[in-house]
Structures are given as C-alpha cells and as structure tokens.
Amino acid sequence: MPLSEHEQRLLEQMERALYAEDPKFVSSLRSTGPRPGSRRRAAVGVLTALVGFGLLVTGAATSLVVVGVVGFLAMLLGTFLVVTTMRPQPETPATAGPQATPGTKKSPKPQKAGFMDRVEERFRKRREGDDT
Numbered sequence: 001m002p003l004s005e006h007e008q009r010l011l012e013q014m015e016r017a018l019y020a021e022d023p024k025f026v027s028s029l030r031s032t033g034p035r036p037g038s039r040r041r042a043a044v045g046v047l048t049a050l051v052g053f054g055l056l057v058t059g060a061a062t063s064l065v066v067v068g069v070v071g072f073l074a075m076l077l078g079t080f081l082v083v084t085t086m087r088p089q090p091e092t093p094a095t096a097g098p099q100a101t102p103g104t105k106k107s108p109k110p111q112k113a114g115f116m117d118r119v120e121e122r123f124r125k126r127r128e129g130d131d132t
Helices: 007-023 025-031 038-062 065-086 117-131
Strands: none
Touching: 007 025, 038 065
16 A cells, blocks of 8 residues: 555655764665675685685695695685675765755764763762762
8 A cells, every 4th residue: 555645755754854863874774785796796705715615624634735725815705705795885975865955064963972981971970979
C-alpha cells in the first residue's frame, strides 16, 4: 500500500531532520549497493588466500622458507581483496543527502560527552560530595 502525500512529506521531513542532527549516523546507514565486479574480485581474493595457504603449508612441509613467505603474502593479499570488496562504497557528494545552502551557516554543535568523560564526571561529583 503506497504512502499518502502527507505521509511522504512527513517521512522526507524526518529524514532531513535526522540528517541535520547526525550526518555520520545517516551515512553509515546508507547502502550504495555492490560495486561492479565485486563478486569476481571477492572470488579471486578467496582463491588467492587458499593458494597462499597451500603454499604456506608446502613451504613448512618442505622447509623452503621462500615458498612459505610467498604463501603467507598471497594469503594476506587474498584477505585484503575480500575485505576491501565487502566494505561499503563511499558516497559521492551528489548522493550524500540534503546539504546546507551556500548562504547559510550552521552553528557548530557541542560535542557529546564520551563514556570516559561521564565516568570521570561521576567520580568527581562523588568525591566532591564526600568532602563536604
């Protein structure tokens, strides 16, 4: 069942507000889809890692250090290919979402306190409360 025009406007307004409030969170949720050739690259990475593992075992069995080192490097390369293929593609500025118009300036938002800051603040308040 499609959304009514009012519901679509509300949804768009909520999206804009969320993006304005926390653009880092929004960009982490956006998915751009798989890159072209990513399946092939992942398969090549897996095969390279398996061949590298085989070379590493062969190098260890035959006491040929060079073969073992080449196998290890091949495993690293294959793993790198697979991991970089699985990472989401960075957004282009055109798809980044609503932007501020050039004439408007946004005031910098104060940073939220981190976990350690909150723990230190609680400890400080506790200590000050005990001293008085």
